[in-house]
Amino acid sequence: MTLADTFHLSLKTVLSYRLRSVLIILAMTLGVAAVVVLTALGDGARNYVVNQFSSIGTNLLVVMPGRAETSGAFPGAVLGQTPRDLTLKDAQLLGRLSQVRRYAPLNVGEAELSAANRLREVTVLGSNADLIPIRHMKLAQGSFLKRGADYSAQIVLGSQLAREFFPRTQAIGQRVRLNERRFLVSGILAPQGKTMGHNTDEIVIIPVKQAQSLFNTTSLFRILVEAKSHDAIEPAKEAILETLKQSHDGEEDITVITQDAILATFDRILHALTLAVAGIAAISLIVAGILVMNVMLVAVNQRTSEIGLLKAIGAPAADIRFLFFAEAMWLSTAGAVFGFLLGQLGSLLLRLAYPDLPAWAPVWASVAGILVALITGILASILPANKAARLDPVQALGKQ
Amino acid sequence: MIELTGITRIFRMGGQTIYALNQIDLEIQDGGYVAIMGPSGSGKSTLLNVIGLLDRPDSGSYQLDGRTVTDLSEPEQAQYRREKIGFVFQSFHLVPRLTAAENIELPLVLSGLAPSERKLRVNEALRAFDLSDRATHRPSELSGGQRQRVAIARATIMQPTAILADEPTGNLDHRIGAEVIALLENLHKTGTTLIVVTHDRELGDRAHRQLILRDGKIIADKKA
Ligand SMILES: Nc1ncnc2c1ncn2[C@@H]1O[C@H](COP(=O)(O)OP(=O)(O)OP(=O)(O)O)[C@@H](O)[C@H]1O
Numbered sequence: 001m002t003l004a005d006t007f008h009l010s011l012k013t014v015l016s017y018r019l020r021s022v023l024i025i026l027a028m029t030l031g032v033a034a035v036v037v038l039t040a041l042g043d044g045a046r047n048y049v050v051n052q053f054s055s056i057g058t059n060l061l062v063v064m065p066g067r068a069e070t071s072g073a074f075p076g077a078v079l080g081q082t083p084r085d086l087t088l089k090d091a092q093l094l095g096r097l098s099q100v101r102r103y104a105p106l107n108v109g110e111a112e113l114s115a116a117n118r119l120r121e122v123t124v125l126g127s128n129a130d131l132i133p134i135r136h137m138k139l140a141q142g143s144f145l146k147r148g149a150d151y152s153a154q155i156v157l158g159s160q161l162a163r164e165f166f167p168r169t170q171a172i173g174q175r176v177r178l179n180e181r182r183f184l185v186s187g188i189l190a191p192q193g194k195t196m197g198h199n200t201d202e203i204v205i206i207p208v209k210q211a212q213s214l215f216n217t218t219s220l221f222r223i224l225v226e227a228k229s230h231d232a233i234e235p236a237k238e239a240i241l242e243t244l245k246q247s248h249d250g251e252e253d254i255t256v257i258t259q260d261a262i263l264a265t266f267d268r269i270l271h272a273l274t275l276a277v278a279g280i281a282a283i284s285l286i287v288a289g290i291l292v293m294n295v296m297l298v299a300v301n302q303r304t305s306e307i308g309l310l311k312a313i314g315a316p317a318a319d320i321r322f323l324f325f326a327e328a329m330w331l332s333t334a335g336a337v338f339g340f341l342l343g344q345l346g347s348l349l350l351r352l353a354y355p356d357l358p359a360w361a362p363v364w365a366s367v368a369g370i371l372v373a374l375i376t377g378i379l380a381s382i383l384p385a386n387k388a389a390r391l392d393p394v395q396a397l398g399k400q
Numbered sequence: 401m402i403e404l405t406g407i408t409r410i411f412r413m414g415g416q417t418i419y420a421l422n423q424i425d426l427e428i429q430d431g432g433y434v435a436i437m438g439p440s441g442s443g444k445s446t447l448l449n450v451i452g453l454l455d456r457p458d459s460g461s462y463q464l465d466g467r468t469v470t471d472l473s474e475p476e477q478a479q480y481r482r483e484k485i486g487f488v489f490q491s492f493h494l495v496p497r498l499t500a501a502e503n504i505e506l507p508l509v510l511s512g513l514a515p516s517e518r519k520l521r522v523n524e525a526l527r528a529f530d531l532s533d534r535a536t537h538r539p540s541e542l543s544g545g546q547r548q549r550v551a552i553a554r555a556t557i558m559q560p561t562a563i564l565a566d567e568p569t570g571n572l573d574h575r576i577g578a579e580v581i582a583l584l585e586n587l588h589k590t591g592t593t594l595i596v597v598t599h600d601r602e603l604g605d606r607a608h609r610q611l612i613l614r615d616g617k618i619i620a621d622k623k624a
């Protein structure tokens with residue numbers, strides 16, 4: 001019996017047991033589709049987070065006060081000390097390091113913004129001119145904080161605030177107040193929406209010294225540092241720790257985190273999550289494989305006398321085995337193909353429903369889903385096919 | 401030429417040994433017409449199945465066309481069945497999913513013949529057995545006589561040297577049964593060996609040779 005005839009004859013069988021075939025193919029389809037859609041979701045979430053996190057800067061390091069110990073106690077706490085604050089002087093020291101391209105000190109607080117009879121609470125960032133390039137921000141109009149003018153009374157408004165406070169007039173050049181201090185609007189940020197959970201459209205930015213005096217503090221919340229290159233990130237981290245240790249009388253009381261390390265961690269965690277989800281979906285495929293096996297065993301029983309007939313007219317055991325094997329191949333291939341298509345459709349719908357989420361199934365997941373479906377189908381057919389091939393022809397013919 | 405020497409087939413059922421065939425010696429010439437008769441359980445079907453290489457004897461030797469076939473491998477025996485033997489059964493044994501033409505085609509498919517050649521031979525067989533207008537019907541849509549004609553067409557499509565029929569008229573009424581026998585006898589006239597198992601005395605008398613079995617033994621071998 002030729003291969004083509006074997007597949008043709010088994011296809012006829014698959015088509016004539018229609019309901020049975022549809023149900024098995026459905027089980028396979030759902031299994032494969034689950035693998036494709038769930039990995040699309042997992043990988044989409046991973047890409048989303050990584051993109052978001054990459055978009056906040058390049059080769060970014062964040063310096064913050066306090067020592068984040070992963071093991072052991074807070075050394076300062078044991079000695080009864082509080083960690084030393086970060087100061088503007090610290091920030092300037094970092095700016096001189098050879099591995100550092102630029103830095104931006106950061107102060108954050110809440111204040112009341114008032115102008116043109118309007119009043120609302122806003123988040124205030126105090127920083128310098130380099131905040132824009134470091135944080136990949138964009139200006140829609142006017143100019144950002146003037147370089148080297150940490151005390152000038154200028155203010156940059158988030159796009160939403162500019163629209164709210166000056167709906168009909170040009171915002172640039174207007175006077176506003178922050179907690180009774182006067183500022184002159186010099187620029188408006190381009191709308192950016194939410195990144196990493198906070199809305200840059202509803203903040204205001206003022207020079208860092210203005211912010212410190214507004215919030216009545218001499219310390220900094222963070223120092224953002226951009227390394228000169230990707231390779232300079234780790235040396236920059238070392239240099240920053242060393243520099244600030246010296247300036248803090250030998251105390252290692254600051255923490256430096258790198259964007260790179262966080263990115264790698266996110267990437268790893270979310271990738272592992274995707275794999276786990278794919279594995280769970282693959283279990284449903286194995287369940288579908290067991291279903292195929294069960295149905296094929298029933299088919300061998302149902303078709304016992306037919307198998308006897310095939311043997312009587314001269315089919316060798318190998319042909320019988322391959323007929324059942326081909327039948328399982330049709331079922332699992334159909335399941336794999338439909339499942340892949342359904343999975344792609346599901347991913348497309350996900351992308352349409354959540355345009356921000358790049359829900360594309362990774363190629364490895366689609367390939368793995370299809371392969372697992374085919375392999376379980378093949379494995380599931382071995383037992384029934386052998387059973388059919390080994391039937392005694394005389395007894396098989398006698399069975400009705 | 402079929403030569404059986406000392407063929408024994410034993411079935412063990414719950415500690416009891418049944419000799420379905422007991423030391424059978426038998427020679428059937430090519431082109432012979434043999435009826436196998438005897439009471440129920442006497443071993444007629446078992447003998448036919450051994451001759452058709454469907455069943456293996458427990459002892460004895462079987463030579464088909466001068467070759468010992470008792471110790472052939474499974475695929476070799478299958479090839480003999482495919483090329484030299486055509487089976488016809490009491491209950492037709494058609495594949496219900498396939499049409500009349502596809503059922504007739506099955507042995508050709510198993511032998512790996514090209515589809516175009518198959519089509520020619522199937523059409524020829526359909527015409528020869530007066531089934532042309534039933535070619536695309538499924539077995540459930542055919543009468544008993546038509547089903548047995550399909551089965552005979554299938555048994556002969558490979559032009560076997562022997563047709564083995566196990567009570568071919570057992571499920572048919574007298575008139576249709578006579579038609580089926582006429583078909584088989586026509587095949588015999590073209591030179592095919594015909595071996596028929598039957599309970600029907602009248603039918604047995606038509607054969608040129610009658611074997612009577614009892615308890616797995618040939619108790620009479622009558623030649624006309
Ligand atoms: N698979 C089997 N297991 C056990 N005993 C069997 C088996 N097949 C046949 N036999 C026994 O072997 C003997 C011969 O059986 P066989 O089918 O050849 O008889 P038969 O002459 O064809 O009978 P019938 O006219 O009823 O068809 C019987 O006693 C039967 O019970």
Ligand SMILES: [Mg+2]
Pocket residue numbers: 444445446566
């Ligand atoms: Mg019998």
